[in-house]
Amino acid sequence: MYSITFKFEQKGLEPVTLDNIKPDQSLLEVALDNNIELHHNCGGVCACSTCHLYLEQGEDLVEELSDKEEDFIDRAINPRLTSRLGCQCVLLAGQSGKVTVTLPDQTQFLGE
Template sequence: MVNITVEDKNGTRQDLELPTDMGLSLMEVLKASEYNILATCGGMALCATCHVEVLEGADKLPELNDPEYDMLDTLPDATPDSRLACQLRISDEMEGMVVRLMAEED
């Protein structure tokens, strides 16, 4: 299990404990935790409706893959620490990570 902190659009933070042994993506865990994430494409890096900004711990994550980079490149609010939650598999390296939801529905 790893612990991460999720910040919603209102700035409210919640700590989550995530399983590392199930092969889940961050997007799947956020949806299961009842965050209002659309995830329209189902995790294929085609829609950016699971866009997050990694506030702490970005240096521990794997490099962006080409589809993720291409999709983030189309977003006007993307930052150097933007990622697609669907492309991030829960792993021990995420311990202590803080993410801000960027694509959460209102």
């Protein structure tokens, strides 16, 4: 089981820690299942960069960065060395630990 802390760059949002999270789901799925807003214009199939996040802790607990994901991260707003796509950060089976992510301000997307 995993413990995942979501931090937010958006003003007024406090960090949220979720415990007892099962493996084999993406950080995007975990966020959406827990009413945490994380845009996903392509539906979570690694075809855009709107579920961009910063993986601060737990890099070894999610699937590795693929070339395709890296290409889309290059298109994200304010990418950093810790940038990942939430749809591609799938929690590994047979593991457990703490994952910490920071979500960019979701109001920066059109339609907000």
